[in-house]
Amino acid sequence: xxxxxxxxxxxxxxxxxxxxxxxxxxxxxxxxxxxxxxxxxxxxxxxxxxxxxxxxxxxxxxxxxxxxxxxxxxxxxxxxxxxxxxxxxxxxxxxxxxxxxxxxxxxxxxxxxxxxxxxxxxxxxxxxxxxxxxxxxxxxxxxxxxxxxxxxxxxxxxxxxxxxxxxxxxxxxxxxxxxxxxxxxxxxxxxxxxxxxxxxxxxxxxxxxxxxxxxxxxxxxxxxxxxxxxxxxxxxxxxxxxxxxxxxxxxxxxxxxxx
Amino acid sequence: xxxxxxxxxxxxxxxxxxxxxxxxxxxxxxxxxxxxxxxxxxxxxxxxxxxxxxxxxxxxxxxxxxxxxxxxxxxxxxxxxxxxxxxxxxxxxxxxxxxxxxxxxxxxxxxxxxxxxxxxxxxxxxxxxxxxxxxxxxxxxxxxxxxxxxxxxxxxxxxxxxxxxxxxxxxxxxxxxxxxxxxxxxxxxxxxxxxxxxxxxxxxxxxxxxxxxxxxxxxxxxxxxxxxxxxxxxxxxxxxxxxxxxxxxxxxxxxxxxxxxxxxxxxxxxxxxxxxx
Numbered sequence: 144x145x146x147x148x149x150x151x152x153x154x155x156x157x158x159x160x161x162x163x164x165x166x167x168x169x170x171x172x173x174x175x176x177x178x179x180x181x182x183x184x185x186x187x188x189x190x191x192x193x194x195x196x197x198x199x200x201x202x203x204x205x206x207x208x209x210x211x212x213x214x215x216x217x218x219x220x221x222x223x224x225x226x227x228x229x230x231x232x233x234x235x236x237x238x239x240x241x242x243x244x245x246x247x248x249x250x251x252x253x254x255x256x257x258x259x260x261x262x263x264x265x266x267x268x269x270x271x272x273x274x275x276x277x278x279x280x281x282x283x284x285x286x287x288x289x290x291x292x293x294x295x296x297x298x299x300x301x302x303x304x305x306x307x308x309x310x311x312x313x314x315x316x317x318x319x320x321x322x323x324x325x326x327x328x329x330x331x332x333x334x335x336x337x338x339x340x341x342x343x344x345x346x347x348x349x350x351x352x353x354x355x356x357x358x359x360x361x362x363x364x365x366x367x368x369x370x371x372x373x374x375x376x377x378x379x380x381x382x383x384x385x386x387x388x389x390x391x392x393x394x395x396x397x398x399x400x401x402x
Numbered sequence: 403x404x405x406x407x408x409x410x411x412x413x414x415x416x417x418x419x420x421x422x423x424x425x426x427x428x429x430x431x432x433x434x435x436x437x438x439x440x441x442x443x444x445x446x447x448x449x450x451x452x453x454x455x456x457x458x459x460x461x462x463x464x465x466x467x468x469x470x471x472x473x474x475x476x477x478x479x480x481x482x483x484x485x486x487x488x489x490x491x492x493x494x495x496x497x498x499x500x501x502x503x504x505x506x507x508x509x510x511x512x513x514x515x516x517x518x519x520x521x522x523x524x525x526x527x528x529x530x531x532x533x534x535x536x537x538x539x540x541x542x543x544x545x546x547x548x549x550x551x552x553x554x555x556x557x558x559x560x561x562x563x564x565x566x567x568x569x570x571x572x573x574x575x576x577x578x579x580x581x582x583x584x585x586x587x588x589x590x591x592x593x594x595x596x597x598x599x600x601x602x603x604x605x606x607x608x609x610x611x612x613x614x615x616x617x618x619x620x621x622x623x624x625x626x627x628x629x630x631x632x633x634x635x636x637x638x639x640x641x642x643x644x645x646x647x648x649x650x651x652x653x654x655x656x657x658x659x660x661x662x663x664x665x666x667x668x669x670x671x672x673x674x675x676x677x678x679x
Contacts, residue, residue, distance in 0.1 A: 318453065318489070322551075323481075323551070324506035324507060324554075338493075339492075346492070
């Protein structure tokens with residue numbers, strides 16, 4: 144049975160003005176990630192990030208929504224930048240004395256920090272590009288089409304399910320804590336968050352055992368059909384080539400700007 | 403009085419969740435909330451405790467909108483027992499779990515222990531206060547979850563399907579315990595349930611939900627007399643009422659007084675066959 148891309152109202156992909164083909168997006172993202180992770184070039188990062196943002200905005204995603212979803216990688220990038228800029232290098236751009244301690248901003252650290260931060264943001268944008276445009280079932284179908292070993296698909300599905308489990312459990316525990324005044328005040332909030340962290344993994348472990356047992360009773364491990372593989376169409380090949388071409392053009396433009 | 407005034411709420415991407423609901427519960431009163439699966443019972447409970455904010459209308463406690471009451475005060479006065487005790491219990495032992503809310507109420511440690519043990523005793527769990535939660539049965543976990551909120555001595559208690567998953571005697575004892583709390587402590591309760599046989603025994607009023615709207619509410623006897631509305635909401639009458647109905651319609655049994663409980667049915671039947679005047 145041939146699988147087709149069905150935008151659903153329940154997912155972001157369903158709300159996109161122009162749904163994308165999963166195969167082309169996956170190939171683009173894989174190529175983009177290979178480029179970004181293998182070449183430490185700032186213009187390349189900026190170009191790829193620019194392309195991803197433009198595409199997502201053109202596809203109908205709101206800028207605020209995008210920023211909210213990227214808030215975690217942005218925060219990590221910021222922390223990386225600050226850590227690198229103030230702790231690495233010999234040539235100080237400026238020195239600041241606070242309570243007898245000299246804090247220096249280093250040129251080398253700043254350069255490395257910017258590079259690292261941009262690499263994180265760019266890689267996350269590529270993953271967001273994939274995540275927002277391709278439902279996980281389609282991703283798994285693609286893996287199967289590409290003859291990826293079955294066990295890898297099962298593990299991917301489990302990882303996806305367990306990441307959801309952690310979030311679900313965290314939300315439940317937080318709600319239960321909140322109802323018993325766990326977040327009424329700063330100190331209580333800190334205490335509740337630490338308790339949440341402590342019991343979250345135990346709870347997730349418990350639930351994962353139950354899911355594993357349920358999966359075993361349904362013979363997961365011998366076959367896992369999210370959907371059957373499908374044929375790779377010429378249209379998708381053409382689109383993938385166009386995406387890759389666009390990526391190369393952006394990368395080349397980045398190199399030219401740098402030069 | 404805990405009330406909802408013309409409250410509407412819709413989850414993202416859903417056709418309806420709760421639409422223009424008016425509801426109120428007083429202290430010392432048990433209100434049953436009935437409706438088919440997905441009719442909006444849990445949503446309504448979450449609106450009543452302020453976990454969800456109404457998109458239209460207002461939820462109030464003694465006339466004050468819930469949003470204007472500080473969380474600390476609100477959750478000390480209104481508490482909720484979730485349908486699945488696993489959602490509620492997060493500490494390793496019942497004693498620690500019951501004590502969690504008390505610690506947050508800044509009560510002396512000695513007192514916390516006493517109150518927690520007392521709360522566990524009130525649900526018959528004092529003997530298992532230090533048993534790991536994962537070793538408890540579903541019914542025991544339900545009792546611990548109830549003890550956790552009882553320890554905070556709320557004025558209003560919201561219960562989401564409290565008897566689901568309990569054995570018949572277990573659910574009867576659980577409801578008896580709730581009745582005791584109502585009479586002893588004057589607690590107001592809202593019970594979302596599917597157990598139609600329990601309602602006439604333990605509840606004062608009931609509200610019937612269908613597709614997010616409250617189609618009828620009032621005293622239990624009055625609501626059950628509107629059989630067509632009960633069936634329209636994909637619900638059924640208490641079994642004993644249904645039996646009398648069948649006896650009357652199919653077996654030509656003379657019309658008895660309407661009965662919702664076994665005691666009422668017994669009296670009605672005795673009257674019909676001439677054993678009672």
